[in-house]
Amino acid sequence: MIIKVCGMTRAEDVEFCDALGIDLLGFIFHLESPRNVTQDWVSAQKPNRALKTGVFVRQGVEEIQAIAAKAGLDLLQLHGGHTVEQCLALGPERVIKTMWPERYPTVERLAADMLLFAPACRAILLDSGKSGGGHGKSLAPKDLQRLQCPHPWYLAGGLGPHNLTVMKTTGAAGFDLNSGVESAPGIKDHEKIRHALQLLRGKP
Numbered sequence: 062m063i064i065k066v067c068g069m070t071r072a073e074d075v076e077f078c079d080a081l082g083i084d085l086l087g088f089i090f091h092l093e094s095p096r097n098v099t100q101d102w103v104s105a106q107k108p109n110r111a112l113k114t115g116v117f118v119r120q121g122v123e124e125i126q127a128i129a130a131k132a133g134l135d136l137l138q139l140h141g142g143h144t145v146e147q148c149l150a151l152g153p154e155r156v157i158k159t160m161w162p163e164r165y166p167t168v169e170r171l172a173a174d175m176l177l178f179a180p181a182c183r184a185i186l187l188d189s190g191k192s193g194g195g196h197g198k199s200l201a202p203k204d205l206q207r208l209q210c211p212h213p214w215y216l217a218g219g220l221g222p223h224n225l226t227v228m229k230t231t232g233a234a235g236f237d238l239n240s241g242v243e244s245a246p247g248i249k250d251h252e253k254i255r256h257a258l259q260l261l262r263g264k265p
């Protein structure tokens with residue numbers, strides 16, 4: 062199971078999550094987000110184990126490549142209308158492609174589109190809403206329990222200690238925690254993160 066904590070804006074949160082064994086740390090490069098960060102600050106973050114994951118909404122391939130090099134990113138979360146071709150150009154092994162289930166009439170139609178992206182990314186991220194992210198709302202677990210997709214997919218959208226037990230029933234291969242583990246936008250609540258990890262991994 063992959064666990065990501067996104068929207069990192071403080072070094073103390075980066076260090077805490079890295080030491081706790083969180084797998085992916087998300088850094089958002091989106092000016093309209095209250096969690097937006099600079100390339101220089103992200104470049105200075107040196108986690109021992111966690112993978113630095115940049116989140117991009119409107120940037121194209123060349124801009125993403127430049128930010129990734131400057132900020133020292135390991136993975137690229139494409140959280141906008143990015144195409145299969147853009148994912149392939151950036152390198153499938155480092156791309157996490159966001160999709161929005163609420164755009165689809167059925168999980169079968171969603172699964173068909175997920176299969177289109179499968180060869181072009183390491184994993185698909187399913188988020189609430191119909192675009193963007195950080196909405197703080199969750200998807201309905203019942204719908205996702207019926208999802209048949211052979212490619213790894215992670216769940217996002219308002220996840221936290223209050224709903225992770227039921228969200229685990231979706232069968233997601235990973236969970237992306239953001240506003241549900243914050244005391245304010247970009248300010249991570251360490252006890253909520255610790256509690257979330259216990260629920261997901263059963264660690265003390």
Ligand SMILES: O=C(O)c1ccccc1N[C@@H]1O[C@H](COP(=O)(O)O)[C@@H](O)[C@H]1O
Pocket residue numbers: 067068087089091094095096116118140186188193194195196197198217218219220237238239240241
């Ligand atoms: O968090 C943001 O501000 C944000 C802005 C633009 C694109 C993505 C963003 N965050 C990502 O959205 C999901 C779900 O967040 P939440 O749990 O609903 O707050 C998560 O993957 C973040 O990486």
